[in-house]
Amino acid sequence: MYLRKRTVLKYLTGLTLGLVLYCEWFIYIAQPLFWNKLTCDNSIKNDRCTKILFISDPQIQGDNAVPSPIGDILNWDSDRYLQSTYRVVMKQFKPDIIVFMGDLMDEGSVATIQQFHGYVKRLSNIFDTSYPVVQIWIPGDNDIGGENEVVKPDKVLEFNKVFSQPSVISYNNISFYKVNAITHSIPQPLDEGDLNYKIAISHFPVLTRTAYAKKVINALQPDIFFCAHDHVSKYVQHQHDFVKSRTHLLQYKDPVLVLPLENNESIYEIYTPTCSYRMGTFKIGFGAAVIDNDHLKYTVFWSPLRFPCLFVYLLLSIIVFGYTLFICFMRLFSRLCHHLPDSEDTKRLLPQV
Structure with a gap:
């Protein structure tokens, strides 16, 4: 025995x-x-090639969803998973720019100011960087409201205070325009005339809101759109008259997507996937893009599944x-x-x- x-x-x-x-x-x-290999063209000087990482819908869990101590354990595991997958991506890809596509917090729109700042501190610990990198932050509906609830002015002010940045950020030959489809705001174009490649970033999809999309296009003339929110990895190709559109879902084994940035006959909007396993989908990861030689190359660095291990x-x-x-x-x-x-x-x- x-x-x-x-x-x-x-x-x-x-x-x-x-x-x-x-x-x-x-x-x-x-x-x-x-993962797909996403590198710069060797024939292009390094200072003209830009690597961009998109972090979408991490939605770190709040204090109210699940009571302690179970909630503390679940939040700890979710935060650690985000940190682990993020560090692997950073080590492999080494981006020049990180774009946080909103829905950073799950309960940001209903949090107290003290809780809001606590969530921001957790975000900084999870997505810490070991080298200087440009970071761009835009809000999502879970951060400031706007879906199934009104936009919270106090949360908008607090978000802009914590993540204080201009609405247009330029790096090398690229300008990022923070287009907010939640509040339907449009940033002002650069005064001197922007000859850079223009990327419009928004948490909510823009091109599905036709009237608003036409205003954005007329005001900014962006070369491409990036959005999040849907927790799905895909891109949508629209005609300029918005009469027809085609949707392409991005799968695990898809090759690198290559899109022209000049003289484009269509308008493209790329939906970046959620990086959190708590969002009800198994297809999670980080969107990644490289811009060089008048083209944008895009792929998804898929994350390993977490629920089988937890089971x-x-x-x-x-x-x-x-x-x-x-x-x-x-x-x-x-x-x-x-x-x-x-x-x-x-x-x-x-x-x-």
Whole structure:
């Protein structure tokens, strides 16, 4: 019995260690092997090639969704997963610019100011950088309201205060225009005339809102649009008259998408995927783009699935808990049997006839 118990404990310990190593270390090392290679053209000078990383809908979980201590454990795991996948992407891709596409927090629009700043601190810890990189921040509806609730003016002010930036940010030969389809605001074009490639970034999709999209195009003449919100990786190709459009879903094995940035007969809007496993989809990752030689190259650095690991963790916990209860029960049963009187003692206790 002792040997069998020791053998079972060996197997359970080995299984636990193997599972932890796979889910918390190996899976992140192996995932980049399945990514598309996204590099600059060797014939172009490095200072004219720009790498852009899009971080969309991390929606770090708030304090109110799940009560403590379970909520604290879930938030810790979600934050650590975001940090782990982000660090792998940063190590492999080394972007020049990081664009945060909104919905940074799950409960930002309903948070107190103290909670709001606490979420911002968590974001800075998760998406920390080891080298200087340009960061661009735009709000989502979960940050300032706007979907199934009114836009919260106090949250708009607080977001702009915390992430204080101009509405147009230029880097090399690219200008990023913060187009807010939530509030239907349009940034002012650069005074001196913008000859850079123009990228319009918005949390909500823009081109599906035809009237607003036409105002943005007339005011800014962007070369391409990027959005988030839908938690889906795809791009939509529109005609300039908005009569027809085509949607292309991006899959795991798709090659790098290459789009022209000049003399384009269509208007493109790329939907970047969520990077959080808590958003109800298994296709999660980070959008990545390279701009060089008048073309934009885009792909998704897909993240490993988290729920299978959590399910196996739960199953293993149930097995360990069940085995522990079984051992305790057997020990208790053994002690009860040991203290029972033997047959001679039992005979003495029987009444004499």
